[in-house]
Amino acid sequence: MDAVAPVVRTEMPQPSFIMSNEGYQLATYAWGDPDAETVLCVHGFASSCRDNWVETGWVRMLTAAGYRVIGVDQRGHGASDKPHDPRAYSMSAFVGDLIAVLDTYLVDAVRYVGYSLGARVGWQLAVDAPEHIDRAVLGGIPDGRPLGRLRIDQARAYAEEGIPVADAVTQNYVRLAERVPQNDLRALIALAEGMRFGDADPDPARPPAQPVLFATGSEDAILERSRTLAATAPNGTFVEIPGRHHFNTPGSRAFRDAALEFLSPAGGIA
Numbered sequence: 670m671d672a673v674a675p676v677v678r679t680e681m682p683q684p685s686f687i688m689s690n691e692g693y694q695l696a697t698y699a700w701g702d703p704d705a706e707t708v709l710c711v712h713g714f715a716s717s718c719r720d721n722w723v724e725t726g727w728v729r730m731l732t733a734a735g736y737r738v739i740g741v742d743q744r745g746h747g748a749s750d751k752p753h754d755p756r757a758y759s760m761s762a763f764v765g766d767l768i769a770v771l772d773t774y775l776v777d778a779v780r781y782v783g784y785s786l787g788a789r790v791g792w793q794l795a796v797d798a799p800e801h802i803d804r805a806v807l808g809g810i811p812d813g814r815p816l817g818r819l820r821i822d823q824a825r826a827y828a829e830e831g832i833p834v835a836d837a838v839t840q841n842y843v844r845l846a847e848r849v850p851q852n853d854l855r856a857l858i859a860l861a862e863g864m865r866f867g868d869a870d871p872d873p874a875r876p877p878a879q880p881v882l883f884a885t886g887s888e889d890a891i892l893e894r895s896r897t898l899a900a901t902a903p904n905g906t907f908v909e910i911p912g913r914h915h916f917n918t919p920g921s922r923a924f925r926d927a928a929l930e931f932l933s934p935a936g937g938i939a
Contacts (some may be wrong), residue, residue: 687773
C-alpha cells in the first residue's frame, strides 16, 4: 500500500445506488483511497451504515489506518429500497446483495466487518463465497433468532393501526426500529418475518475457514452462545467487549481497537 496516508473522510457522502438481483436499489458509500485494501462494513437490524459505522467512529478509524471503506445500507434499511414482502428477506438475498456490491465496485476480496444481522450475513458470505472474504470481524453473533421472538402480529397491528404493543420483547424491537429516522417499520416487520424462512441461524457444522474475530458485549444475553460459536470456527478468535450490551457494542472503543488490530495482521497494513 502507498505509504502516503489517504485523506480521512468522516462525512456521509451521497449514496451510490446499485441494483440487486431482483431489481431493488441498494445504497452504498465509499471512503478512502480506491487502490487501498478494502474493508466492507455491514450494519445490523434496524440500523444503517451511518448509524453503525460513521457516527460511531469506525469509518474514521479505518480510513486513518489506510483502508478504503465500502459501506452498504442493507435492503430494508437506510436509503436502500424497503420492500414489504417477507419473501424479499431471505439469507441468500442478503448474501447476493453483498456479492452484487463487490462486483459493482470491482473488488475481488475484502476484509469484512459486520454487526448483528450484518455479522450473520457475513458468516454466510464467508461460507458460501469464501473467495470474497480474506478475514472477518463478526460482532453480536449468533442472536438465537432474536427476530423469531418478535410478535409479528402485535408489531404489524402497531404499524398499521397504532394498537399499542403488549409484548416486552416486541416493544424493544419497535423502539429500536423507530430510533433511526429513515426506518420503515413495515419493512422491518417483513424482514423479521422473512428471516424465519430457511436457515436463519449460522450453522456451526459449516463455519467460515477464514480468520474470524468474534466480538460480543459482556452484558449481551448471547455472550456464551457467541463464545461457543467462535469455538467452532477453525481460525476463530473471541473477544469479550467489557460493559456493553447488544445495542451499544458498536460504539465501543475497545471493539474498534480489537477489530483494527485483527484486520491488520503481520504483513498487512504497516
